[in-house]
Amino acid sequence: MSEHTTHNHSTIETFVIDTSSEPISASAFTPSPKKSYWRVHIALRRFLLTSLVVGQTAVGSFYMTSVLPYHGGTTIEKSLIALFAIMFLWISVGFWMAITGFIIRRFGGDSQSLMQRYRNHPWECVPLAKTAIVMPIYHEDVDRTLGGLSAVYRSLAQTGQLAHFDFFILSDSRDPKFWLSEQATWYRLCCELKAFGKLFYRRRVLNMNYKSGNIADFLRRVGKGYVYTVVLDADSLMAGETLVKMVRLMQLEPKVGILQTNPTLVNARSLLARTQQFANQVYGPLFSTGLAAFQGGEAVYWGHNAIIRTQEFMRHCGLKRLTGKGLFKGAISSHDFVEAAYIARAGYEVWLEPELTATYEETPPSLKDELARDKRWAKGNLQHIYLLLFAKRLRFAHRMAFLNGVMSYIASPLWLAFLILTTLETTYLVLRTINYFPQEHSLFPVWPEWHPEWALQLAIGTLGLLFFPKILALVDVLVSGRRKAFGGFFCLKISVLLEMIFSTLLAPIRMLSHTRYVIEALFNVSLRWAGQNRSNETRWLAAIIDQGPGTLIALAWSGFAWWLDPMFFYWSLPIAIPLALAAPTTVLLSRVNIGQWFKKYRLFITPEEKQTNELLTMSNQPVLTTSFTSRAVFVEAILHPLLNQVHQQLARSAHRGQKQKYLLACCQRCLTQGIEGLTQKQMTMLASHKESLALLHREAWQADVSSYWGKELTRRLQS
C-alpha cells in the first residue's frame, strides 16, 4: 500500500487501495478440485447413525415403559415415556457422535474431510487471494480484542503472506469510553505494526441487526474487493499459518462457500472457565470429529473463526426480517446457522474442519456470564423454528441443524416437565387408591408394579450414555500420547473425574435457567444484547439473588418428596442438591484464585498452559496506554494533539441549525464544567463531531490555570 491522501472528514472512507501489489485473485487460479463422493459416504453414515439412535431409543423407551408402574397405561405415564424418548434420542445422538469421532481419530482422520483430501498436496503451489479479516466488536475489552487482533496480524506477517490480507475492526460500540479507546488503540497499532492501509477501523452510527448487520454493512461497502472474508469474534485468535491454509483450501475447492474451524478454548483463569477449557480440549476433538463426519459438506457456520467466500455469501446470505408474530418477527438474532443454510441452498458446501488447528476463542469466566450468553442464544435458536418450518428449499441437513439448535434449549423445559410428571406420578401412586383399571373399557385389571432396581438400571444406563464419551475421550488422549500435555496420567484422570462432578452440579442449574430463557423467548421478552464479561467474578449477593428462586424450588420439592415417600426423596437428591448449592457453586466456580489453585496442582491443565504458545503470548501483551475510564479516555481525546487529530479524522462534521447550536452549548459546558458536566450522550455527540473536537482541543490548551481544563493540564504535567 503506498499513497494515502488525507481528506476531510466527509471523505475519510475514500482512501485508495494500492493495486500495484494486488494478489492473485481466485479467477486467476484454475483449481482442479479432487473428485470426492462425500455425499454417498455421508448418506451411509447418516443412515447408520439414524438406525443406531432410533434402535437405542426404542430399547430405552421400552425399558422405561416396563419400569413405570402402569407400564404406560395412564396419561401421565404416556407423557413420561414420550418425554423420555425425546431426551434419550437427544443423548443417544451425542453418544454415537463421540463413538464415531473416537473411531475416526484412531484410524488417522476422516478420509472424506477436506484436509485429508489434500493431505499430500503441495500447498505452496496454491496461490492466495485477497482476503479480509474482520473483527466485529461491541463494548469489548479493548486490550483483549485488539491485542488479539494485533497477535493475528503479527502471526500472519511471520508467514510472509501479509500482502494478501487486510484487517478490519468493525465497531458497534456506543459508549464513548469504548470507542474512543478503540480508535486510539487502532491508531497506535497502525503505527506499531506499520499497518497503514492494512488495518482499518469503522464504527457504525446505527448498529442495526447486531453482528450480522455489522458484517453486512462491511460487505456492502468493501466486500466487493475481497475474494474471501475471515470472520473473527472479539475473543478469537487464529495463527497466520492456519489462515493461509484456509485460503488455500478455499482456492482448491471452489464449491466450498464456508469453511469453519473448530476453535480451542484458551486463556481461561476462573475455575469454571478452566473446567470448560479442559473439557473442550479433552472431549471436544471426539465430538467435533464425529459431528464433522456426519455433516460433511452440509456443516453449520458458528459465526466466527471461519472463512467465507465473499461474493457468493453476499449474493445468497442476506437475512430478511422474519414476518411471523412475536418471537418470529423482526431481525434474526442468531445469524450463523441461517447463513450456512442459505449458502448451501445456493449450491455451495459448508465444511467443519477439525484438523485445522491453532484457532482459538475464550469462554465466559462465570456461570452468570455463560447464562447471559445462553439467554441470547436461546432466543436466536428458537427463532430458527420459523425457518425450520417455513424457509423454502433448505437442505434437510440444515433443517436438522436448526432442530439441533432448538433442542439445545428445549431439552431443558422437557427435562423439567419430566421431573414434574415424575412427581405427579409418585403423588398419585402414594396418595390415591390404586386404580386397577387405568385404561377405559378394559376387562383386564392392571397391577401396578414398581421395581426400583429396574429404574436404577435405566438411570445408570442413561448416565452411561452421558459419561461414556468422556471416558472414551480420556482413552483417546492416553492412546494418542497426549497425557503429559494435560498434566500427566494421574492429574488427567482426577481432572476428568472433577469435571464430571462439576458438570453434574451445573446441569440442573442450567436446566432451570434455560427453561426460563425459553419461556421468555417464546413470550418475546426483550433481550439486551451486550458484550461478554470476561473478567469479573460473581459476588455472593448477586449469586444468591440469581440462584435463590431455584434453591427455594429445590428445597420445597425435596421437602415434599420426603413427606411423600423417603425413597422418592433420595431420587430427587441428584437434582435438588446442585440446585440447593447453586449460589456457592456459582461463586466458587467464578473465582480466579481457585482456578489458579487447581492449575498449581496440575488439574484441568491444557496443552497451551504447559507449552509456550507464541500467538497466545503475543495476544496477552497490553495495547491500552491510558486507564480505561470515561474521564481518562475523553480527556486524552481532547488534550493529546495526535489523538485529537485521529478522533477528528474518524468523526463526522457539518451539523447545521439547532444541532450545531446544541453542540456549541455542549462545548461551552465541557469547557466550563468539564467532563463531569456532560451526560454520556453529550460526550458521544462531542467526541463524534470533528469541529467540536478541534474547538475543545484548542480552547482546553488555552485555558486559564484556574479553569477546569487549566487544572486538568496541570495534573497532566505533574503526573
Place this chain on the structure above:
Amino acid sequence: MSSTSLHADHVGGAVMALSQPENSAIPLENSRLSNARTPDNIGGPDNVQVIVEMALLRAFEYLHSSGVVINKAVSLTVLRLIDELLSADHPDLLAVMMQKLPERITLPHPQLPPSFPLIQRASIGYDQR
C-alpha cells in the same frame, strides 16, 4: 504518538540546557521547577512566576505530544515567545502563547492511517427465487 508526559523538571532542564552544550539527561535535582505549584495555590507576588512556569510546561508538553523534538533551538523559540509576551505585559499570556506557538514552531503533520479503503458499493442478495 507518545504516552510520556513532560514533567516540570523537563522545563527546568530545558532552561538549563540553554547554557549547556548538550540538552539531554538533565538531573531532577537541578530542576528549580520540580515542585511546580498547582493552580490551587496560585496567588500573591508569585503569580507571574507561576504563569511563566505554566506557560513553559504547557508549551513543552504540547510540542512533545505533537512529536516535536525539544532541542536547544525549540527551547529558545519558546523562551523568546514568552519573553515577548511578558514584555508586552499581555493579560492572557497562556492563551496567546498557545495561539502563537504553531506560528513560531512548525508542528509536524502526522500521517494518519486511512480508516477505511475505497468504498466499492455492493448489495446483499436475498436469494428470492
